[in-house]
Amino acid sequence: MVEGKGWRGISSTRAGKQPENVWPPYPPPDESELERAVRLEEEREAKLISDAIDHALEVERQTLRRERKLETKLLLLGQSESGKSTMLKNFQIHFAPNALRAESDAWRTVIHLNLVRSVNFLLDVLTRPPSNNYAGDSSPTASSFSNRMSATPQPNSDLRRFKLTLSPLRQVEVILAKYLSAHEIPSTDSGRAASPTGSYGATAADVTIRGGRSWRALCQPRQEGDDEGHSRHSEGRVDPVENARQILDACRADVVLMWTSVSMQAALRDEGVSRDDVCAFFLDDADRIMQKDYEPTFDDILRARLQTDGVEEHHLTMETGMSTSALFSENGQHWIFYDVGGARGQRASWVPFFEDVNAIIFLCSTSGFNEVLAEDPTVNRLLDSFTTWKTICSSKLLVSVQFILILNKMDLLDARLKAGIQFSHYVKSYKDENDAEHVTEYLKRKFSAIHRHHSPEPRKLHMHSTCAIDMDTTSAVLLRIRDTLLVTYLAAMELI
Numbered sequence: 010m011v012e013g014k015g016w017r018g019i020s021s022t023r024a025g026k027q028p029e030n031v032w033p034p035y036p037p038p039d040e041s042e043l044e045r046a047v048r049l050e051e052e053r054e055a056k057l058i059s060d061a062i063d064h065a066l067e068v069e070r071q072t073l074r075r076e077r078k079l080e081t082k083l084l085l086l087g088q089s090e091s092g093k094s095t096m097l098k099n100f101q102i103h104f105a106p107n108a109l110r111a112e113s114d115a116w117r118t119v120i121h122l123n124l125v126r127s128v129n130f131l132l133d134v135l136t137r138p139p140s141n142n143y144a145g146d147s148s149p150t151a152s153s154f155s156n157r158m159s160a161t162p163q164p165n166s167d168l169r170r171f172k173l174t175l176s177p178l179r180q181v182e183v184i185l186a187k188y189l190s191a192h193e194i195p196s197t198d199s200g201r202a203a204s205p206t207g208s209y210g211a212t213a214a215d216v217t218i219r220g221g222r223s224w225r226a227l228c229q230p231r232q233e234g235d236d237e238g239h240s241r242h243s244e245g246r247v248d249p250v251e252n253a254r255q256i257l258d259a260c261r262a263d264v265v266l267m268w269t270s271v272s273m274q275a276a277l278r279d280e281g282v283s284r285d286d287v288c289a290f291f292l293d294d295a296d297r298i299m300q301k302d303y304e305p306t307f308d309d310i311l312r313a314r315l316q317t318d319g320v321e322e323h324h325l326t327m328e329t330g331m332s333t334s335a336l337f338s339e340n341g342q343h344w345i346f347y348d349v350g351g352a353r354g355q356r357a358s359w360v361p362f363f364e365d366v367n368a369i370i371f372l373c374s375t376s377g378f379n380e381v382l383a384e385d386p387t388v389n390r391l392l393d394s395f396t397t398w399k400t401i402c403s404s405k406l407l408v409s410v411q412f413i414l415i416l417n418k419m420d421l422l423d424a425r426l427k428a429g430i431q432f433s434h435y436v437k438s439y440k441d442e443n444d445a446e447h448v449t450e451y452l453k454r455k456f457s458a459i460h461r462h463h464s465p466e467p468r469k470l471h472m473h474s475t476c477a478i479d480m481d482t483t484s485a486v487l488l489r490i491r492d493t494l495l496v497t498y499l500a501a502m503e504l505i
Contacts, residue, residue, distance in 0.1 A: 081494050082345045084362050087372035088394060089351040092417040094315060095477040096372060097323060097346050102307045103487050105325045116310045120291060121257060122185040123314050124298060125178050127287035128264055135276050136168055167272055174263045181253045188250055254301050261299035268292045288314060311478055320358055321348040353384045363404055368411035368494060371398060375452060376421035378435050389435060398456060402463040413490055414456055416474040449474055
């Protein structure tokens with residue numbers, strides 16, 4: 010018998026102590042025929058179970074491989090405020106509009122909080138008394154406060170009235186922040202860009218939340234039978250937000266009057282407050298946005314300021330894809346985006362995602378050439394982008410990953426250059442004309458050279474320039490990115 014011969018062979022090589030982890034186990038000494046038959050039957054059953062488990066594991070592995078081929082995973086990288094979240098919203102608007110529209114209640118809350126924080130910030134700036142640290146005619150704060158008291162047409166009476174009539178917005182801010190759990194994260198941790206002088210904090214605080222989709226889920230309509238969700242909303246979740254919307258509607262006229270007031274705008278200019286320091290887009294449209302029945306448009310959602318602390322995983326199912334043949338259609342294709350924090354202290358969280366992504370979309374804020382990092386005022390933002398790009402290109406984990414570079418905020422770059430800010434003053438290697446066209450070409454050459462010299466193996470770089478809040482210009486960029494990802498997807502499916 011073969012089985013017996015096998016055992017005799019094993020027995021002949023055994024000397025002394027029985028080896029561990031041997032299957033089947035050695036027969037015990039002096040084993041009777043009955044005991045041997047029982048043992049062999051037990052071993053046969055154990056092997057059947059073991060084979061079934063191995064088969065199930067292999068089926069699971071094969072299923073995971075197929076699912077991974079059906080998924081396109083993208084990692085959004087870049088500094089804080091480089092436009093990663095805005096670019097993600099662009100992908101949703103163009104390729105999954107219905108899913109984004111279903112989140113409109115959540116985004117309305119974010120937009121309202123953006124607007125309310127801007128109003129409260131403006132009131133704080135315009136009503137703060139001059140500090141003792143600014144004594145003397147040379148102090149811009151002291152002089153501007155003096156101007157508000159004398160030069161502008163009766164600003165003090167306007168300020169006192171606005172501060173009184175708009176005081177309910179303080180409570181609205183608390184309600185909306187609590188609803189989004191935005192109060193859990195200090196606004197100073199958001200990594201907001203500092204000015205060239207290193208000043209930081211002289212802007213309305215952005216909405217900053219923890220990574221994850223829980224804040225969106227809070228605002229989703231309750232599904233039938235969702236008792237837990239019903240209790241959460243009925244016990245103090247929805248009613249305060251509805252009350253907040255009523256307060257916003259009641260304060261609407263005063264917010265519009267304050268924002269359009271000539272004396273208020275003059276006082277803000279004296280204080281050095283620019284439109285970039287507040288959500289000017291929402292303040293310009295406050296009469297529409299503060300109405301009780303307001304529904305956010307895609308343009309509103311695109312301009313909503315929301316910063317994420319940690320990793321935000323977003324699943325997108327293609328709704329507006331094209332069909333390349335009878336065998337393949339993009340509709341239903343699943344994309345997974347990983348939107349990670351861009352502040353220096355959060356970049357260590359990037360590495361775990363390197364091994365399992367199809368493409369990296371790296372965003373560089375071109376307007377950051379005259380700004381410094383909030384975390385380190387000695388580091389220029391653009392130069393830090395060069396360094397970060399070099400590190401990413403050098404990673405051996407990303408050899409087979411598609412690289413997509415987006416030069417973002419081209420509108421702000423153009424505006425700053427036209428305002429006379431010299432690019433060469435901040436980037437010493439630049440020697441060309443001080444206009445957007447020449448600066449953009451320099452940036453493309455610079456990033457391309459870094460990619461070429463530091464990539465472990467030769468690979469193609471897909472480079473685009475855009476303004477992420479402009480849906481028209483971004484649309485063409487998204488279509489080119491989609492084509493790049495589609496080729497990668499079809500290759501993985503062995504269709505090309």
